[in-house]
Amino acid sequence: MTAQPRTTEGQPTRPLPVPDAVSSGYWEAAAGGVLTVARCGRCRAHAIPPGQVCPSCGSTDPGYGFEPVSGRGLVRSWTVVRQAFLPGFSADVPFVLVDVELAEQPELRMIGRLLDGPAAPGLRLGAQVTAAFEDVAAGVAVPAFQLADASGRPGEAS
């Protein structure tokens, strides 16, 4: 599922990511609809976010590469955001943010929009989700999630 931006003409746009030397691979993959996570080139552990020092092996030169992940994960928590503190979200509130533990590694957690919306009936702790993307500008997609069935396929709620 890909959601189109709901900002209208004249409204401010959402903050756009600024890819850097480390993150450019992540944003390139996202634009193509693929979720990737940084992996340490030394110990192969995943890291969110990719910091200066690998949290698993302590390398100060982790040489991160962004590698595709399944996009599957479990909901660890969520919130319904009802006030926008950043530009470009006024038309989107209320929206759901989910704290997702990705399948690839214990406690590998990221936060994204749940595109099913605040009233999704299957939203609970441990619910299965799969990666989705929001197209926020030409060539820019932001990773998000949608509820899925046990096999990881998008569920009825989407």
Place this chain on the structure above:
Amino acid sequence: MSRRFAARGQVAIVGYAHSDVWRHAPRPLGALAVDTAREAIADAGLKPDDVDGFVTAPLFPTAGAHAVEDGVSTVTAQWLAEHLGVTPAYTSGFSGIGQLPGALGLAVGALSSGAADYVLLHRALHNPPGRYHGNPLREAAGSAQWTAPQGFFGPLPMIALPYNEYLQRYGASQEAMAAVVTEARKNGARIPWSYWRDKPLGAEEYLAAPMISDPIRRFDCDLPVDGVAAFVLTSAERARDLPHRPVHIAGIATAAPPRRRLPLHWPLDDIMAAGTGLAGRLWEAAGIGPGEVDLPQLYDGFSPFVYFWLEALGLCPVGEAHRFVQDGRIDSDRPDGLPVLSGGGAIGNGRMHGVPQMLECYLQLSGRAGPRQRERATVGVACQSSPHFGGAVVYTTEPA
């Protein structure tokens, strides 16, 4: 190796002052800080020239794009000393989270090392014009690229995620939190300088207020304010010659860095893991346990912190805080109530960032709490921030 607090009982609070708390003060923050400092120094029976040490934690805790200007949106130790017209031997600022425990650590170090004889510790909080956390961010660079593009920003979703994780995991009701918020506002309504003076809050009003970031409602959040508090500290030995009964510092603990996460991503397990670590170090430092604390003043910048501190400090079992706070068990008006918010907290005073907790420990243990003075108050704990990022201090009436 023992982690007993080597300076236990050697340093004491000997005076204080607190400005009125406003949504927006009629005068600049720096001028308020100078007035409050002079008042605190006089309260301790001293003159400005006696004070040779100045410490603070100057953080301006906004996610907004507001300018930070010394004397206007924050007041550093140097600014205050200069504008009091004194020449201190020691000035310092704590830059971490858990501002008051951190600044207090600097004060204890200065006094026990002999770098200063009398230290003024102050905290000045500012509410800028416009939205406190509103930010016109258009480009998310650096660490913000991992969170801002999807709208994860600022402290409301930060606290809403672990609070909802708590509710879901333990089957707690959102209504249970009314006991915490109404207790804070009941006590804050009695504080002369509180923004919420004479404005207690009922449970119905708490629950009827709008959600901001579910399950966080409006009154789960402290209100940004302008206000200044100042404390005077000296050695236990010098304190004996001063007018008020001294309150001694028995131990300080700060949180160890939690697991690395996205900015402002605070999973419940991270909070509790680092928080229980902090609590263990606190009890070891002070040589006491949670059962000996008469006055556990818990941090409540967001109401769920009260649950997290109750459980991290071992004042109730993990997962039970939402039940523990019911039926008057944290009602400070009841002799058998555990007074966790008797000073009104941040929810009952305004965003004074740990000041209400520290001040209530001082007032009760020095016998200066007025009409709300408790019969038995010899050991207090003042907490600040989240258990996994902040700190806590044990205060005692006796030096050891």
